Amino acid sequence: MAVPQERLDPGPLTVHGNTAAYASLLTADALAFLADLHHRFDARRRELLAARDERQARWDAGALPDFRADTRAIREGAWQVAPVPPALRDRRVEITGPVERKMIINALNSGAKVFMADFEDSSTPTLANQLDGQENLIDAVAGTISYRSPDGRDYKLGANPAVLIVRPRGWHLPERHFLVDGEPMAGALVDFGLFVFHNARALQARDRGPYFYLPKLEAMEEAALWDAVMAHAEHQLDLPRGCMKATVLIETLPAAFEMDEILHALRERVVGLNCGRWDYIFSYLKTLRGHHDRLLPERGQVQMTVPFLKAYSELLIKTCHRRGAFAMGGMAAQIPIKGDDAANEAALEKVRADKLREVHAGHDGTWVAHPALVPVAQAIFDRYMPEPNQLHVLREDVHVTRDQLLAPACGTITRAGFDNNVEVALRYTAAWLDGLGCVPIHHLMEDAATAEIARAQLWQWLHYAGDVISDCVPLEFPDGAPIDMALFDQALAAHTHRLRESTHPGARRAEDAAHLLSELTHAEQLGAFLTLPAYQQLA
Template identity: 90%
Template sequence: MAVPQERLDPSPLTVHGNTAAYGSLLTPDALAFLAELHRRFDGRRRALLAARAERQAAWDAGALPDFRADTRAIRENAWQVAPVPAALRDRRVEITGPVERKMIINALNSGAKVFMADFEDSSTPTLANQLDGQRNLIDAVAGTIAYRSPDGRNYKLAANPAVLVVRPRGWHLPERHFEVDGEPMAGALVDFGLFVFHNANALQARDRGPYFYLPKLEAMEEATLWNDVMAHAEAELGLPRGCMKATVLIETLPAAFQMDEILHALRERVVGLNCGRWDYIFSYLKTLRCHRDRLLPERGQVQMTVPFLKAYSELLIKTCHRRGAFAMGGMAAQIPIKGDEAANQAALDKVRADKLREVQAGHDGTWVAHPALVPIAMEIFDRHMPGPNQLDVMRGDVTVSRCQLLAAPCGTITRAGFDNNVEVALRYTAAWLDGLGCVPIHHLMEDAATAEIARAQLWQWLHYAGDTVSDCVPLEFPDGAPIDMALFDQALAAHTHRLRESTHPGAHRADDAARLLAQLTHADQLGSFLTLPAYAQLA
């Protein structure tokens, strides 16, 4: 279906799509602000993406990530990040979710200390989703956000809502609906630019930011770019220098070798790093995609207690606290299981164990995906972290080597695990194509990161089947049956049929999702991101 187009002045910034309802958002001044961001910074962004591709080519040829020799002085010298603002000194429980109106209200009212409003992994970047999300956040900042559901229930903000933090898209994602001088803008600059243009002064007047989570960084130079974008925006909007604050998600394997450097690049604005565990596992698979001795077992066996993830999380704590920054823990993706008390209790016990591990390791806070998990995580952090944070926990006992960060854990691939990867990748992709970026599947909240793990694992298992690879993860089922493309095609066809006949989100996009997943899985090279080819198929 053709997308109606509308041109908004001032040219040469063009907005494609039906924007009639967004005149108060896409004002001439706002669009001029976006155009200036693009002209100043997009050339650097493209150069940094090219540098990513060069590094990946070297890793594909046999090299391995390592700590940088040219930045040794940054790692070894004594320095601290700027003081953390009062609003962010206690972040013991944070909740995340897409920028949908009712979800924003529920998250802000959840009792969590922080709500991360997500334009990235839990949102599908249709034009309506992105612009509605911006408008919803304007109302949230103003305190006027409200929603009336189809069944007549009313939702509005309660007293003392969570502190708002916004996650724009990663540097790699384009926003095709916004063009400057004939070039598509970066999704990151659109998300950031619209939010700060409309909300920064109001937030600053209340000592509430603006605050951001920065995703998918791979190098300190990418953090420097964000720092310069924020400095420019502060100057243009008449804000105090350094008032914009950022927490960086360490969710790529290359970034784990540059934690000090990323903090240093953003030292005027950074307040912490976060263990983005699901994206980190995906990045491990993608970065080492040509290293056949570094396969991972099925996702359920790759918990934060396996050596390479334990090393990564402990290095993050040590690095952050040495520099005066917060070390945030990872996501609990479980959601309540209704009608099965035993299964629900087992799921909640996993959440408790995970949060207890984090607080005892020295993390300053953690993430949950569902409001029902907020009290559980809060109780554990309240009991074991009586102060607002654990910056005094220096973890001098931790020494992490390159080998530890790269060591693949042993494990197996079961038929159930293989089948689950096919189902999750298919169902999530179908829902994403239908405009929903956050999907409950088998009592877990799946987003782009977990779907990426599923399809990346399928690619590795299938393309390396029959090769001589590590004995640590046998490429066959425990009964000796082979893992091959015929099995994948059969499983994909069966799940596509079931999804097509179901009432699950995206059921009518089942065939489109299956074609895309088959194309990516049969391809000779593991694709960098599922969402890039999927973006071309959005209405």
Template identity: 80%
Template sequence: MAVPQERLAPPPMLDGPLGPARAAIATPEALAFVAGLHRRFDGERHRLLAARRARQARYDAGALPDFRADTREIRESEWTVAPIPAALRDRRVEITGPVERKMVINALNSGAKVFMADFEDASTPTLANLLDGHVNLRDAVAGTLEYTSPEGRHYRVHPDPAVLVVRPRGWHLPEKHFAVDGEPVAGALFDFGLFAFHNARALHARDRGPYFYLPKLEAMEEAALWDAVMEHAERALGLPVGCMKATVLIETLPAAFQMDEILHALRRRAVGLNCGRWDYIFSYLKTLRGHRDRLLPERGQVQMTVPFLKAYSELLIQTCHRRGAFAMGGMAAQIPIKGDEAANAAALEKVRADKLREVRAGHDGTWVAHPALVPVARAVFDEYMPEPNQRDVLREDVRVTREQLLAPCAGTITRAGFDNNVEVALRYTAAWLDGLGCVPIHHLMEDAATAEIARAQLWQWLHHADQPAGGTPAGGELHFPDHAPIDFALFDRTLAAHAHRLSGSDLPGAARAGQAAALLSELTHADQLGDFLTLPAYARL
């Protein structure tokens, strides 16, 4: 069936020597499809982003997030999501990663049930990265994905690969390489539209989707916008309404108060919710940036066992299972530690303990960032979840209050924790500016979420240091355990030292160390905590 098209001249930034593979993705027909999504839905997107800013202004003025009074009936009434497709009924281990060709092959071959191909936090949105990613996913859907390394090693996708799920960018991110009517399209619509245009019908014909992970939502209205976008795409592509399925990442603090509402807005296509815990911690910091009594200790101490994260996880399980949806656990970011068996064994034991906590709590599956962790996580879920899922675990014992979701956790800010935040934020930002969105740092696979935590904590610690004490993680005053002050002079020295080391190394992003340091200095010294690191960084690509 032909796809209805709108007339659209090739945008200047996509015109020119793209090469045949990229040009086969950025066709006039595909770009017209994306333009149609933009013209129909971008106004509503901007309205919802303005609503985000208005909510944040209220939080900055002293208000706190809460469950909505106007949606009480949704939370208290009985309803369920639509039946879940057979391909997604067993999701015990999911692997995530960027859309780079070899990594896509390795993820599909990893033994995980699902591969989430990430155009968002694990990818730098250069035009080349985006279009090459779509080439790779198109080839994966067609069954033709292969790769030969410069050393001559050949990679291809094995039979029975992981089920492909795609994460487009969040509603807040623009796509500066493609303008329609003089305005940049949303990165979300660009990613979604190109993937759906080229692959949706083939995936539907095989009962394999198309399936999506939806990031950074803050409200049910933002979920409803995705539902409308998908329905429009389904009708335009001649597909049954509701065949596109979505799993929503609960990775913002406002969304934790609207889990029922988000599932309800997407109820004909919702498959589940996911504990996007790293972004959730960042959102806690950002949402409560003006509240000195809500500061958190260094990120290494903010584990899923602390009360506010435990409450969030258990509420997600209870909500999903009540509504017939899956409750997915969070990311294990560890990667193998080569050459140190003891350290590697200790890292794997941390993964096992984390996955054991998740499966015992009632989660239906979990995330890993490296193929070597798939068998580790799967062994835990196979032992404790012999059925494909555990939606029958209703967790009726859970009673989560507003106060529990907002309560900060105790802890300290050590010199090592401060230094690590500076190093991770700098090294990740430099690598991101150099085109790499997924970066191994200290045996962890870091993406934008952990860099966001690091730089948000630095901003809060430094900007609240000279304000009256109010129950901070450092015992009422912002200082190190040895009582040395946390101040901008220390930050500036630490940042300069790490930038110097990075620039003289062979680590990813070494060539962009100076630019990354300047950006982090600007963001950290700013009077207001910036909403997203990737927005000003995108302007520097």
């Protein structure tokens, strides 16, 4: 049944949209709590976003990211982070997914040690998605969450659910439905604020935090802002100082140069860093968009064994373990392939090899995107990490320089790789516009991060072609055929037609997605985020 349009007005904060079904969530006290967060912290958030733009302008003009001279004392100091709470000392396998009801239940019951409930890269931020997600998590924290599927199957929590960690949106994403003094709130503060207001006391009473994953940070000052937000929320909700714990995703190239500093800024509450590999590849492309000598080949060739990713992951392990923090591995995006045993086994073997690399390198745990991969990853970590973690693996053999973190990866661009990028970027964008932020495409679980890689690579190849001669990544197909906009336009039109005529998620938004992707790809500058212009087109 359609919900009537409603406007809640507790003083300075107004919520616009179909909100009548969420009266128990959007209480006057909850909205006052959100408004307080906005008034206290949004000005600083905007300053930090402006600082991002200033740094990017320097890099576009020819400068390169580097370790900060003004924070050398932090990097060279002998400090450590606060002790990791018992509930998070064994994180060998974590599963991630959107805050959809059935997925939450399946993830919590998956056998993973941790479930990261994602309001960010695997969720489309429609008002209904975000608010339904908050209500789903309230029921999950209470242990009462259940779901009946259209075919009559019932889902409910098992006896030993995974530990819950919530990922709010990044600092850059607005929430246009929540306005304070006429300005949109930060999506991060809405997601965080509603979750802690309704769940923090119950979680803290069970020694379960609350716990958070913090995405898209680029500098220690952005981490310090999160520390201030959490400290203020603890005070307002009468919680013990430091009970809110955070794991930070190192998924931007600038953050790789400030891992010590980010840990230091959050030292009373941080428990680890995570190799957010897919966003990190995208950030490499975006940060170095003005440097024609920093090319990357097609996505399938940019594995964690290439030099710049190997350096990043090993530096993360060394940095974390020196400070007493966990070093979490990255996402396995594969999903089961039904009806083809050979192909399925080949996909699982890729997962095993990836997890074997991580555990031997010294990671304390890893991520998977599908419940069927939990036992696959766990078997590797159980065998090679019998203890709860590997904090004792200090990796003193690792010495990473700026040039190693910035080194381009050599390889090729095939017709199949080019075409796959067009298809993935289009199909994901269409599904996102249709309200689905996590989409299986060719047996891989694609989210905003992987779609960003696809569209950023297309921009890079197309805008550099003809102007850049590289022995590392030739900007032509192996047969010598050129890579040009005419080819992109042709491929986009063909995939748009196929998507429009298909039953794939987002088929009805195919034309909208194609128009957006064309605009972004033809633009003179690589856009910062796909989700920012796409957000303006959400219903």
